[in-house]
Amino acid sequence: MALHTWWLFVVTVFFISISPGPNMLHVMTRSVTLGFGRAMLAMSGCFLAVLTLLSLSAAGLSAVLVAMPQVFTALKIVGAAYLLYLGYKSWTAKESPVDMVGDGAVALPSPLGLFRTGFLIGISNPKALLFAGAFLPQFIDPARPKAAQFAVMVATFGVIEMTSYLLYALGGRSVARWLEKPSPRKVFNRVTGAIFVAFGVAMVGSRV
Numbered sequence: 001m002a003l004h005t006w007w008l009f010v011v012t013v014f015f016i017s018i019s020p021g022p023n024m025l026h027v028m029t030r031s032v033t034l035g036f037g038r039a040m041l042a043m044s045g046c047f048l049a050v051l052t053l054l055s056l057s058a059a060g061l062s063a064v065l066v067a068m069p070q071v072f073t074a075l076k077i078v079g080a081a082y083l084l085y086l087g088y089k090s091w092t093a094k095e096s097p098v099d100m101v102g103d104g105a106v107a108l109p110s111p112l113g114l115f116r117t118g119f120l121i122g123i124s125n126p127k128a129l130l131f132a133g134a135f136l137p138q139f140i141d142p143a144r145p146k147a148a149q150f151a152v153m154v155a156t157f158g159v160i161e162m163t164s165y166l167l168y169a170l171g172g173r174s175v176a177r178w179l180e181k182p183s184p185r186k187v188f189n190r191v192t193g194a195i196f197v198a199f200g201v202a203m204v205g206s207r208v
Contacts, residue, residue: 002141006152009139013157017164022083022199023050024168026121029090029192031172034108039172041111043165045118050161053128054154057136079124083200086121091193 023046031039109117122128140149 005139005141006156009153010156010160013160017157017161018167022121022125022196023118024164025192025195025199026086026118027165028168028172030114030118031169032188034114036169036173038108038111038114039169041114042118043162043169045115045120046122046165047158047162049119049122050128051154051158052123054136054157080200082120082124083196087193087196087198087200089193090189090196093189093193 027039027043027046030042136150136153139153140146
C-alpha cells in the first residue's frame with residue numbers, strides 16, 4: 001500500500017469511526033452510568049467485535065452474505081431486535097443519581113457482562129460486515145501482497161476506532177456531572193433509549 005493511499009484510508013476511517021453509532025452511544029452511556037473504568041470493558045467488547053467483522057471481511061465472508069440474502073436478512077433482524085431491546089432497557093432504567101452508582105443503589109453488571117454486551121452490540125450489525133467487505137478492498141493495491149495490506153488496514157482501523165471510543169467515554173464523564181439528579185438522568189435514559197430504538201428501526205428498514 002502506497003503512503004498516500006494509507007493517509008487517505010486514515011482520513012476516511014477517522015470520519016467513519018468518529019460519527020455517532022450504536023457502539024459509540026453504548027460506550028458513552030456506560031461511561032456516564034458506570035464510570036470510565038467499567039466503560040473500558042464495554043469498549044473492549046465493541047473493539048473485539050469490530051476486529052472480528054474486519055477479519056471476516058478479509059476472509060471473504062461478506063461476499064457469502066451478499067450471495068445469500070436470506071442469511072443477511074435474518075442477521076439484520078436479529079441485530080435490530082437487540083438494539084430495540086437495548087432501547088427498551090435504557091428507556092425503563094431507574095433514575096438513580098450517577099454518584100450513587102457503586103454504593104449499592106444500582107446493581108452493577110459483571111465485568112464479563114459489560115464485555116459481552118459491548119461485543120453483542122458491535123457484532124449485531126451485519127451491515128458493518130458488508131461495509132467492511134466493500135470498503136477495505138478499495139484501498140488494496142493488487143500488485144502488492146494482499147494479506148499484508150489487509151493487516152495494515154485492520155491495525156489502522158483498530159487504533160482509530162479505539163481512540164474514538166476513548167473520546168466518547170471521556171465525553172460521557174463530562175456529561176455525568178450534569179446528571180447527578182434523577183430528573184436529568186431520566187431525560188438522558190429516555191434520549192439514549194430512543195436513539196437505540198431509532199438505530200434498530202433504521203436497520204430493519206434498510207435494504208442494504
